[in-house]
Amino acid sequence: MGSLCCSSLILLFSLWVTLIAPTHSIDCSSLKVPGGKKQYSNCTELPTLNSTLHFIYNATNSSLSIAFSAAPSNTNGWIAWAINPVATGMAGSQALLAFKNKSSMVVKTYNISSYSSIVEGNLSFDVWDLEAEAGDDGKMVIYGSLKVPASAEKLNQVWQVGPGVTTDGHPMKHEFAKDNLASMGELKLVEKINSGASSPAPSSQGANNNSSDGSVRGINAGLLILGLVSLLV
The missing domain is CATH 2.60.40.1210 (Cellobiose dehydrogenase, cytochrome domain)
Known part of the structure; x- marks a missing residue:
């Protein structure tokens, strides 16, 4: 039973990490500029x-x-x-x-x-x-x-x-x-963004909003997972 509980906790922890990960990211690594003189966001x-x-x-x-x-x-x-x-x-x-x-x-x-x-x-x-x-x-x-x-x-x-x-x-x-x-x-x-407001693509303000939303989603996901863990225990 302990082994089953441990496996369940690992699975739930992995799910929790996935849920709180940022939903939006900018990745230019596959589209490199020849010469690469400057970093572009x-x-x-x-x-x-x-x-x-x-x-x-x-x-x-x-x-x-x-x-x-x-x-x-x-x-x-x-x-x-x-x-x-x-x-x-x-x-x-x-x-x-x-x-x-x-x-x-x-x-x-x-x-x-x-x-x-x-x-x-x-x-x-x-x-x-x-x-x-x-x-x-x-x-x-x-x-x-x-x-x-x-x-x-x-x-x-x-x-x-x-x-x-x-x-x-x-x-x-x-x-x-x-x-x-x-x-x-x-x-x-x-x-x-969802509120109807707008922000520049590379703006730090947009990143803060995403971070805040992610924290809220993370808290909700954490509460849900704690409830599931209680049921398993």
Whole structure:
């Protein structure tokens, strides 16, 4: 009977540990940035073009730091990541575009007012700390920070890869395959919590709420388990 009771207690203790474990965690270990210059608290595998986005959103100063990784369609091609403040597609987007210029990587900014007009120039929002690198796996990475609208909860993002650049540094047109045309989506900066309030994805406030909720769940689970132990004894 003692052995049975002991086994039951071990099983119940394991269940209790499972119940009080955090229900939400951010794990970017499987989506490492080539080069890994910086730690990012959020990451996502984008649905097309074998690309990933790592980012940190700072609600205090309305800034977004990103590391966009993708492989260009050719060895000497380009990659681009953009925010569209006015629509969901490519037209109207503000793009960061990287390519290899001789032996070094460069990042340029483009206003894409229409599908036929890709103009290099300043973006409609501030950007800084722009740089790019090429990884040994054939992928390129764009690093940068940008100013986003205050209290923004989500952004329209667009990403793309292309075959190369002209001799004057102008990006050549990308392919119009299914994946190229579907390379757009919503980037959520803020996640909703049960109370209906919102908090930035990397915010410590959200972590405290999760911790508090977890403690309550842990107490309730502990009381339930004590009751079960009493019955077994």
